[in-house]
Amino acid sequence: MKRTHHCNELRPSHIGQTVTLAGWVHSRRDLGGLIFIDVRDREGRTQTVFDPSDLPKDVFERASSLRSESVILVTGKVRQRPQGTNNPKIATGEVEVMAQNLEVLNHAEVLPFPVDDPEVASKVNEELRLQYRYLDLRRPEMARNLRLRSKVATATRVFLDGEGFLEVETPLLFKSTPEGAREFLVPNRREAGTFYALPQSPQQFKQILMVAGVERYFQLARCFRDEDLRADRQPEFTQVDLEMSFIDREDIYRLIEGLLKQVWKTALNVDIPTPFRRISFEEALNRYGIDKPDTRFAMEIVDFTEEFRSSSFKVFSGAVANGGVVKALNAKGMADATQGQIETMTEYAKSFGAKGLAFIKVEKGEWKSPIVKFFTEAEKQALTSKLGIEEGDLILFAADQWLNACEILGRIRLYCADVLKGKGKLNIPADQFNFLWVVEFPLLSFDKEQNRWYSSHHPFTAPVHEDIPLLKSDPRKVRGQHYDIVVNGVELGGGSIRIHQPEVQKIIFEEILQIPADMVQARFGYMLNAFKYGAPPHGGIALGFDRMIAILCGTPSIRDVIAFPKTAKGTDLMTESPAPVEPKQLRELHLELRVPKKEAPKPEV
Numbered sequence: 001m002k003r004t005h006h007c008n009e010l011r012p013s014h015i016g017q018t019v020t021l022a023g024w025v026h027s028r029r030d031l032g033g034l035i036f037i038d039v040r041d042r043e044g045r046t047q048t049v050f051d052p053s054d055l056p057k058d059v060f061e062r063a064s065s066l067r068s069e070s071v072i073l074v075t076g077k078v079r080q081r082p083q084g085t086n087n088p089k090i091a092t093g094e095v096e097v098m099a100q101n102l103e104v105l106n107h108a109e110v111l112p113f114p115v116d117d118p119e120v121a122s123k124v125n126e127e128l129r130l131q132y133r134y135l136d137l138r139r140p141e142m143a144r145n146l147r148l149r150s151k152v153a154t155a156t157r158v159f160l161d162g163e164g165f166l167e168v169e170t171p172l173l174f175k176s177t178p179e180g181a182r183e184f185l186v187p188n189r190r191e192a193g194t195f196y197a198l199p200q201s202p203q204q205f206k207q208i209l210m211v212a213g214v215e216r217y218f219q220l221a222r223c224f225r226d227e228d229l230r231a232d233r234q235p236e237f238t239q240v241d242l243e244m245s246f247i248d249r250e251d252i253y254r255l256i257e258g259l260l261k262q263v264w265k266t267a268l269n270v271d272i273p274t275p276f277r278r279i280s281f282e283e284a285l286n287r288y289g290i291d292k293p294d295t296r297f298a299m300e301i302v303d304f305t306e307e308f309r310s311s312s313f314k315v316f317s318g319a320v321a322n323g324g325v326v327k328a329l330n331a332k333g334m335a336d337a338t339q340g341q342i343e344t345m346t347e348y349a350k351s352f353g354a355k356g357l358a359f360i361k362v363e364k365g366e367w368k369s370p371i372v373k374f375f376t377e378a379e380k381q382a383l384t385s386k387l388g389i390e391e392g393d394l395i396l397f398a399a400d401q402w403l404n405a406c407e408i409l410g411r412i413r414l415y416c417a418d419v420l421k422g423k424g425k426l427n428i429p430a431d432q433f434n435f436l437w438v439v440e441f442p443l444l445s446f447d448k449e450q451n452r453w454y455s456s457h458h459p460f461t462a463p464v465h466e467d468i469p470l471l472k473s474d475p476r477k478v479r480g481q482h483y484d485i486v487v488n489g490v491e492l493g494g495g496s497i498r499i500h501q502p503e504v505q506k507i508i509f510e511e512i513l514q515i516p517a518d519m520v521q522a523r524f525g526y527m528l529n530a531f532k533y534g535a536p537p538h539g540g541i542a543l544g545f546d547r548m549i550a551i552l553c554g555t556p557s558i559r560d561v562i563a564f565p566k567t568a569k570g571t572d573l574m575t576e577s578p579a580p581v582e583p584k585q586l587r588e589l590h591l592e593l594r595v596p597k598k599e600a601p602k603p604e605v
């Protein structure tokens, strides 16, 4: 079963050589008595030709009975394709192999979907693709994704090794320390009623590795979060996770900029400019209405709080009187927005608690909107000059508390960009990558329902040094030493400089997050203890590896870059997991089930 060449190797220089190819029957065509079989392997494909006048009958018959995706070994002579039959679309398109022998290594049954036609395959229902993932992965587009993933993983390892990092594996059987996403639990057979938990990230272990003197740790780490899956999430995923001692934020920025530069060069041969732009959380919200701004287009949000503070339009002045703000954005060229589009945007505003959405369409030299009659000349003048209003524009407003007003317009900004893209009025080149650091996040956010503070990032993030005195007096004002790396509106990763003093960590847990002292001891006691024995100052970051690969592959779905992903319901359709287990297994685990009645199955993906 030895091949002499792979299926993307033969060129005119091989003409006259006898070769053996092995692979899958990509396609078979019967033409004028000849049979043409494209043999495909991981590298590409090559055309082979079976001529009945030249071959023993049984060989020809075997060739004519072959189904797509059967596995074959073809031996023959390389020749120049006849004039006019070259196929410029494939690298081997100038030559073909005149078959002399054919061995069928395995027959394939009729396929559930074709793998040879990217156009047809891209329309195949994703559930079917996931059920027959081994066929789906044979598609050259998917094979390319896996290959790129592997290349980037290697480039990452090489780069970090060069920077002095040690790759250290941390346990998957961890302990439940809920403070963030819901965890997957693993029952412990050896002691009834105790559980391991799968790690949401190696956060605590990597910090302990710093206490252990490792200084520079990294890992391509599997992480598990039992969340209701939003469109582009997976219950298990991979992070490029790292941690360093004796550093500050600047060291992380430099390191990650170097890593991403290397990765983009390796994967796409693109030189990304460094250093990346930095923007504070507050500025990102003010200008783009989101903490992961897509800066490939402007359409920035503009503040009009002062201009409308004493406006006779009470919706605006009332919001300001209530401690809120007035903000607006100009969706250039969108005055022709349909009723449906306006309704969609109004729904976005309402989903943030707004009563409605104020807007102005600028058409035929007129400002069309019921609210314009309330505006003074000065207010109109301010809008015109600060928003650069012209014929054809659509102006959208939010008057609300600061964060809400920003987020409403942030959501609408992205929607308008999509609409304008669809109309060809906004053009974003596919190879444009706008990286930026978002910095100076608030350390804490307030949960109104539970009436308590929670960590914006995680409880190990250090406050900005000069803000520590505010921790007890004005927690809202405390900034965290947290940073996110964003590209084209996607959060690629985040991290922070950590708290390394046990007393500060204890204040955060007990006084700020109000976790009872005995619970802190039970969950994090080992960590607080470790920090008593000489913890170096340290910090780190984790990049979403799946998401990074999806961006590099230009696919919107991380499922396309994971070999065996799960559906939105967390199932693996190929292995049919999760699945029930035997009563004996449950008994061994000291578990009893109370399973609610089954609902009718819904579509999966």
Ligand code: ASP
Pocket (backbone or CB within 6 Å): 200, 201, 202, 203, 242, 494, 495, 496, 540, 541, 542
């Ligand atoms: N463990 C964090 C996360 O998964 C990243 C970090 O702080 O390094 O988001």
